[in-house]
Amino acid sequence: MAKQVWKAGNMVYPLPAVMVSTADKEGNTNIFTVAWTGTVCTNPAMVYISVRPERYSYHMIEESGEFVINLTTEQLAHATDYCGVRSGRDVDKWKECHLTAKKAEKLTYAPVIEEAPVNIECVVTKIEKLGSHHMFLAEVKAVQVDESYMDEKGKFELNKTGLLAYSHGEYLGLGKKIGTFGYSVKKKKTADKRTAKKITTKNESRSKKSPEKRTVNKNATFRKKGKAKK
């Protein structure tokens, strides 16, 4: 395999394309898109977003110490792109993208985006001024999930929401399922499950499934995945 050597650049992909909702203390709000985001710690649950200081929302996060990471879907792809290339200085993105701001559960200022399947409410713990981007490290205070994606057993089916990825300049849907965490060392009995299986998004599955079969367990809680061994 012949390799070309390039100078330093951003090549970690695929990344989540998320919409971040923010507010200042006067009640002005905005939405902007980032892909420089991820999980940094499990306990306590912590995330980061890296933001250019010139962006309109930057001072809002700095002032309020809060933001919400809203996961996006194929249905929200247009809004996701729009919120990444237009500035809140020039347009009202809530109105332009037909998105709804709703009070967060655990935050004082930043609203959640109602249309997103998952809202991650965050409080900033530290700002690292790295260069072109400043990294906001933050603790997750609450997570809201769209309960219509709960399956019969009360498991949240995140990968059926039509989640959106960002990779090397493109927005992509998720494709076939290759395996479940730990599948490479599972015993033979469950090996059949390894077979690649197409992810069915909500809209597809709805057409095949009668609505009465889509029961929702309101007491479902987030079931933790198996932990990685060392």
Added chain:
Amino acid sequence: MAKQVWKAGNMVYPLPAVMVSTADKEGNTNIFTVAWTGTVCTNPAMVYISVRPERYSYHMIEESGEFVINLTTEQLAHATDYCGVRSGRDVDKWKECHLTAKKAEKLTYAPVIEEAPVNIECVVTKIEKLGSHHMFLAEVKAVQVDESYMDEKGKFELNKTGLLAYSHGEYLGLGKKIGTFGYSVKKKKTADKRTAKKITTKNESRSKKSPEKRTVNKNATFRKKGKAKK
């Protein structure tokens, strides 16, 4: 849209499932898998990985101050999972997964994984001890890419490598292309390109394309994508 409120947890998805290769100063090497990784700064190019201190590779990174992020593909899914659930204390993952260690271009200790389509060579600048995970902030020193994915114009077609995503306990391929960065504000002329298009991976496209059409421009350089407006 009814929402359930959960306590704090890790819900930022989809994430890259990457294999990290490491070495100590005595020449012992290892591979381990992480999804807690991403870009934190564009200039300088910086990335992070978050790692539990108990993991076998942790002390190698601490000692050498280096690691390589190797992007993974559907073909490498089994190895990716295996390197996440088995420990380098017990098995030689290079041998078990049929992976090849190769000298990095800009690092002294940590090797690259030859079979990965992209190797990102990193030098640690800071360790943030957050809790269950410590975050290694690092500067990218060089990027190696498999040149068989260069198109006729010398553009690196990362999204045809069959890139692997990790989302909520599952490994997933990438699906259809929804749009290109900035597509939501492009003029009508190019609007037709918005149509969702299936991503063709290398193996699929090879069967449709004769080998002589797959020319490689050895002088191709990484073409920067349009920058986000504020």
